[in-house]
Amino acid sequence: MTEGEGRGYTADEMMTVAASRELNDGAVCFVGIGLPSQAANLARLTHAPECVLIYESGTIGAKPEVLPLSIGDGELAEHADSVVSVPEIFNYWLQAGRVDVGFLGAAQIDRFGNLNTTVVGSYGGRRCACRGGGCPEIAASAREVIIMLRHSPRAFVDELAFVTSVGHRHGGDSRRELGYAGAGPAVTITDLGVLRPDLETKELTLTALHPGSTVEEAREATGWELRVAEELGTTEPPTEEELRVLRDLKSRTEAARKETKA
Amino acid sequence: MTEGEGRGYTADEMMTVAASRELNDGAVCFVGIGLPSQAANLARLTHAPECVLIYESGTIGAKPEVLPLSIGDGELAEHADSVVSVPEIFNYWLQAGRVDVGFLGAAQIDRFGNLNTTVVGSYGGRRCACRGGGCPEIAASAREVIIMLRHSPRAFVDELAFVTSVGHRHGGDSRRELGYAGAGPAVTITDLGVLRPDLETKELTLTALHPGSTVEEAREATGWELRVAEELGTTEPPTEEELRVLRDLKSRTEAARKETKA
Amino acid sequence: MNETVTLREAIAALVNDGDTVALEGFTHLIPFAAAHEIVRQEKKDLTLVRMTPDLVYDQMIGMGAAKKLVFSWGGNPGVGSLHRFRDAVERGWPRALELEEHSHAGMANRYSAGASNLPFAVLRGYVGTDLPKVTPTIEPIACPFTGEELTAVPALNPDVAVIHAQQADRKGNVLLWGITGIQKEAALSAKRVIVTVEEVVDAFEEHTFGIVLPSVAVDAVCAVPQGAYPSYAHGYYARSNAFYEAWDPVGRDREKFRGWMERHVLGVEDFAEHLRSIRREGAMG
């Protein structure tokens, strides 16, 4: 989270701003906690005031004033359009295909956008889940998926320790055989740039770099031989407005946390 | 509905009172509209104040001041402990085995307590449902069933025009093969007397007569050769309290209907 | 995602001839105004879906709008039979009516499966009854863990669901309370959703915890005060039991029925005029 060489914003801020821009106004978005929640709320507070944020705790149209620490903070229910039960949010909303965008983070990603959100331990020599994956159905059923995670060789791996959520599976048309309604990952935003699946092979391809990042950095931070688009774009830097709204949101959040501590 | 030879109450009143006495205090009772609803509310207003009346519209613990005309009158929701959705009342309450007593009327009954509540018409020579049976699951899943209907050869038939709800099926243990949780009809109350299934064969057996009724009347009003218990009891006539409460309930109901008409 | 439009516009835009249409409301909040508008626009060959057909479908069937009915209990509650429904089934007047009969539990679970984007639902029921003899859409299914046999019924996914609710807000979120029956599932199972409401409000009272159907789940919201009459809207008006009773002789007779519908439904502009028309005549409610 260091300031990028005098550019006046951090790499994490660039990542959050770039991710927020991917969310269209009016979209119904199933939001993961953490970075995706930050980016989705930035979108709601800037260019996408009519997006409908859904959290797995059953809040539809959540409008948190401060960022929730957990997926079921009271903040999410307080101003939501509707609060429904957990079976209902998964069956009547997600599985029913009412979610336009799944906005997800992950611990690991592979070249086809498959995700590991399961912290894996080992017990008696056997690999086992030590945290659990939560909701693989978001990646399965949302019409498309936006992924956010920091670029590093530990995160961008050749082989996932555990496939929690299916992206483009083995690439090509292989996802389609599973019968899921959603189209899978549309874009992955990192602190270095933007990756989109190749139209044919579905392999993640670096299509844009954030200002100041290099292809070499991205290659070094990727655990497989990273494909790079022939026409490589550059992300528009954050606007003053985007930075102001994001920083306000984060400082409101910090202040609220200190308040409950006191 | 004529007054029974100077006894000060009608045969219908005797039937309703006798049926109401079958409902134990504290029982969870799934109530059919019409006569069963009248008897169940009489029970609630006399000896069974803690019975929990459920109507299929999703009202749990309904306490109507006046008798509802339909299964979903606002009256039922107004003072209920809880109002739930229709899927929930059928799945989480009835199918789940939370209902102690199903309190049902019917158009027709056979010797094993199977019920027809489907009005059957004919079209192109084919028999078809012209009203629909509504909820056969009450007779299937309630722990036991209380049936109320007026004794007549058109109602007590050798063969049902349509099996809407399963009673003791073909008698004996034949109901059990269907895998339903409930034990089936425990008692049938008519305007002439009380019928209970034989312990072995499960055939309906006349076990008590209301004051003034005769075995001959009951036999004539039954479309099969009616079995009569060796020790035939006589129903206790309605108490003054029972009659007062029942008549109050009915006159309140009449008054409320005239009011909405005006 | 939805806009407040007139009911006429909503029905014209969203209901097509041949559609499968579900008008739901379990005794409470029955969308009569929308049914009348469908009749006025002479929509044809509809497959009508509804747990409890009630007068609302008696009127639509009697006007020949339906080719098929999917239902679980058809009657005039507390009064008797639906005569137009029966006439269509038994004598094909004004046209033949195909029937698909289920139980209430079956219909409720079929809507739930539809709302969940599943092709079928599982329940305990039907076995031992005569329903499977007349209804082909009932199949056994075995539990893959215990081997126990249960019953499967196919999902319902109507082309259009129509419900009536107490309120919508300016954004098109819909709020209903009281007996809410199967409305949420019916709406969420359908491809298109029309909601008539008693009134549009600036904002809902906070924390009522009624059922809110978010605006993204609704295609059209139409303000139609008393749009559920002669059924009721909890908090707004009571059920007109008198209307239900007075319907019996009207529905019983083909000529009387046609005359009534021509005078009070076809011959009026909208539901407000319908209400004035029947009240002027003083015959009902």
Next chain:
Amino acid sequence: MNETVTLREAIAALVNDGDTVALEGFTHLIPFAAAHEIVRQEKKDLTLVRMTPDLVYDQMIGMGAAKKLVFSWGGNPGVGSLHRFRDAVERGWPRALELEEHSHAGMANRYSAGASNLPFAVLRGYVGTDLPKVTPTIEPIACPFTGEELTAVPALNPDVAVIHAQQADRKGNVLLWGITGIQKEAALSAKRVIVTVEEVVDAFEEHTFGIVLPSVAVDAVCAVPQGAYPSYAHGYYARSNAFYEAWDPVGRDREKFRGWMERHVLGVEDFAEHLRSIRREGAMG
């Protein structure tokens, strides 16, 4: 059917060694007081069921109460791992812990099936993930109408469900509102139900339309103010994010953890004293 009893009496009477026990509450209304009482009474060999294990199960697992965990996501929300859970799984301390992992959607549908007295539930999910490799309770199932293949998971029917709610009335009806998660299904799927509440009131405010669990569905109601701390009770108190953050170093170290539990849970009479105890120390929340 239920009576207001002390939490100590309720746990003693209704929770047995070896039981399958579900303490539910999705971030909101987590029944910490009941978990502590189970630990104080040294209940053993429990199969713990919960969508999101959270600190509440970290504490129970760390004290050796559980032999198995059925879950879908285990973590300290917004903070990190559950170290006691992880220590039990990876190093068998203080005892080995068997795992059965599902997805949230799977767990939610397993409870719904249990509440519906069905042996299994159907959903779209799991295929393509590694979950079926580690979890045997996942089977394919074909739609009897379309032939489409879906996924079946077995019903959950815990011996005991424990939830925390805002209010009970004098008759034992229970009212909860805000984020209500999976509590209704968990309670209705269980053989026995214990509810701790913030307060017992003479009557609920009319027409709040929160979730009411009727008294016949509840075996014991226990008044335990702040019984969901450090999680929150909408309308009563906020979540103590500070406690969740402060738990990390405590849970990370076996000795620190044992010491904390001995001082603040085993060494106190009840939850009120627990709250005084941790506040006296000033370390948390």
